[in-house]
Every structure is written in structure tokens, then in C-alpha cells.
Amino acid sequence: MQPGSILCVTLGGDATQVLEPLIARGWDVTQAGDLVAAGRIQAHRHFKVGVLIVGASLNVPEAAVEACVNASPGSEWVTLCETEALEHPGFRELVLGCFFDHRVMPIDLGELEMTLQHADQRALLRLRHDAAHRHAVDALGMVGQGPAITRLRQQIRKVAATDAPVLIGGESGSGKELAARAIHQCSQRSAGPFVAVNCGAISPNLIQSELFGHERGAFTGASSERRGLIEAANGGTIFLDEIGDLPVELQTNLLRFLQEKTISRVGAVRNLHVDVRVVAASHVDLAEAVAVGQFRDDLFYRLNVLSIEVAPLRRRMEDVPILAEYFFQRCAAKSRARVKGFSRQAVAAMLAHAWPGNVRELFNRVQRAVVMTDRRLIGPNDLGLAPADNPVGMGLDVARTVAERDAIVLTLTRVGRNITHAARELGVSRMTLYRLMDKHSIALDSEVRPHVTQPWPTPQPNLRTAPAASTANPLETMLGTPVPGFHADWTGAGKPSGRA
């Protein structure tokens, strides 16, 4: 490998014994005598590798070095120091948290060159990885590449081309508001306002005047006239979140607005024409609310002209790693944490978790992990998740079976349940994969989850449950005894469907 370019910052010690031979061997070395000079150079030029030369002790605050290292994301740093410097706990912590490697003086030039080349390769890898993830977020702020999110994007573009009301369904935290904003952004109204209203969060006696506005003197305390939120959205979109919480009297007013495009402020004698597109969302099933008389059926049909369902995260597990990485980048950029990413165990634990709180839960767990971890790589514990692969206490046969099933489930999840791709990744034929899916009762059209050591949340009503005969855990049947930590994963399992 060819010698590359490095930024070398000398804070102490004898730099000449290192730099001159490096330059003589063809390394392109840019030198900085202190951290301020290093900062100036970094502002104009990116270096994949930085070298910090420290003498017997660090003569600047550790935080200043940390800031210098963090000033060039994507760079890898190596420090050269005397043994004494490593006696200081603060410096040791800095080396462990911020540096790719360290070398102790006197330096063996061959070893140093090897370290610098490794650092260079690693920086290159990181740049490629970061570039791939930068494209993960689209212009609508949505992350995900699996079939469910691809379908959602298509639906958003289709409904955005019309002006009809849209009803968005989906579990809490799945991304309904994000979808509503995306519809607005893609529509011809994007230059107009987007007004989001949480119908469940406004007190019932205020909601009418909040939505429709009021005239002066309309009620005690109405000392001046006030525009409502629907008027404020004129020319744009109003997002009525948790529409199922709208009191029945107001449902009538809203229906009138949807039919006639006019509203009447509280206490007004005239109607006002408003040009507002309505997007509504509910995490409860509105059809059911209609059935029990809690929601007007005529309003439901009016709102439900176009409907979109945002899939729960557990049905698009292939997006979990990419979402986690996206949230990690966002959180890490804001924090001073030295954490670099997720350990393989953390990714496996995330893929084994059922995400009852959906994307919001994932964001919260990543945010917490970035703040709380004191390691370079976030582990399952930092995320508050149980490790996914915990074969302790299982016999070897059981552990093998669990591992086989996990490999199939994780691969299917990663490739968006595409049998051909999964079979290729697993190194088996499609027929063998079908046979193994049969053996493990993995169904393509239901959620597939790997083995977990913590209980799943209560199954959602929309989960498909397998017929009674096949709900038994096949391992338990095989062994004739309950298998600890390996249960409740068989509902929804059945014969694979969608065979060609």
C-alpha cells in the first residue's frame, strides 16, 4: 500500500525522530504545532488520518483534544506518547475513547507505518459506510428501504396528487405524523401552511374555538376575535391527529366543513370559505368506533376517501438497522459521546425485539444508549434490550435448532422476505429453505421473529394466529418439556404461503 496523507499535531516530545523518516518514506505530512493550528488546517482540508504526538504528559485539557479529533468526522487518529503519559487516567480514557490506536516512544517505524495504513483503510471504510447511510433519509425525512416503506412512499405520492381527505391508520409511534407531513410536502399545497392538531390533547370545552375560531364576545373571556386552526391552515393542510377523540358534537361541524368547505367561528353569523386539505390519523380502529357509536359513520366515510396504513415496525424489521443508524448519527452528532456505533450483539438484539412502541421507541432507545453508554460500541444493555443469542441452559440440539431458526428469520427479515434472496444468502436451495421454514413453522405472510429471552408484548389484534393445532412450540413438542425463553413465538406461524 502507498504512503498517504496525514495531519500531524505535535503537543510535546520529539517529533523529528518520527516525522523525518515518515516524510523520507513518501508520507505526505502536514504539520501543526498546536490544536488551534490543527483546527485551522482541518477547516480547509480533510485528512483520513491524524497523528497526535504527546510527550510524557498531555499539556492541554483532554476536552480540547477531543474537540480536535471530533472536528473531522470520518478521520481516524493515532497518538504517539511516552509511557508516563499513559499513567494519567484522563489521558488513558481519551486514548481509549477517541483514538484508533496508540504507540509508545521510541517508535518502531515499520509498526507505525502499518498502524497508519490500517487507520487509513478504516477511515475509508467509515466514509463509504456514512455515505451509504446519508442516502438513507429521503427528501421527505423518511428512512427505510424495505417493501413496506417503499409502498408507503408510493401511496403518499399518489394521494398527494389529489386534494381529497386522507385517513392514516397505524399504531402509536409508527410514523403517521411523518406520513401526513410527507403528503403535504409532496402536494401542490407545500408552499402553504401545515397545521398539526392533536384532537385528544385539547380540552373538550376549548376544542371548538381552537379549531373553528371565535368572534369577540362569543363567550365569557372572548375579549377579541380569534382565527381557528382550520383558518390558519388556509391554502395548506390541516392534520387532525387522534381524530377518534373528537367529541361527537364537533364531528358534525367537521363534517359540514368537509362537505361545504366553509366554517363558522363560534358566535359568528356568517360562514367563511376556507381552502384546506384534511389529513386525519387515528391509532384506534375508526371502523370499530363507528360500530359502537363513538364516531359518526358519515364523517368516517368522508374522511376515509383515501386511506393509508403505516405498518408497525415489527412488520418491517429489515428497516430496523438503517433506522437505528440514522437515529444514532443524529444523536451522536449532538452529543459529546465518543461512541462509534452498534455492536453486532446490539443489532441482533434490535432485530429480536418486537418494538411495541414502534419507530418512536427505537429512537428513544438509541437516544438513551448514546447518552448512557461509556463504550465505543453500543451493546444490547445500553439499549435496554436482552441479548438475542443467549443459549445458556439449552441443550446443544436445542441451541442448534434455535440458531438455525434465528438465521432463517433474520435473513428473511433482512431481505424483505424474498425467498430467492434469502436462500442465496443462507447458501441453500429455495426448496430447502421452504422445507426449513416448514420445519420451524415460519410463515412468510406473518411476522417472523427470532428467538428472544424476554416476553413479547400482548399480541395485537391484527396479528394472524395459527390454528390451534399448530400453536404448540415444535421444540417443546419434540422435547416433551417446556423450553425456557423459547415460547410465545409460534403464534402466527403456519405453512409458508406465497410459494411459486
Ligand SMILES: Nc1ncnc2c1ncn2[C@@H]1O[C@H](COP(=O)(O)OP(=O)(O)OP(=O)(O)O)[C@@H](O)[C@H]1O
Ligand atoms: N420512516 C421513518 N424515518 C425516520 N423517522 C421516522 C420514521 N417513522 C417515524 N419516524 C420518527 O419516529 C417518531 C414517531 O413518528 P410519528 O410522530 O410520525 O408517529 P405517530 O404514528 O404519529 O405516533 P403517535 O400515534 O404516537 O402520535 C418521530 O420522531 C418520527 O420523526
Ligand SMILES: [Mg+2]
Ligand atoms: Mg402522531
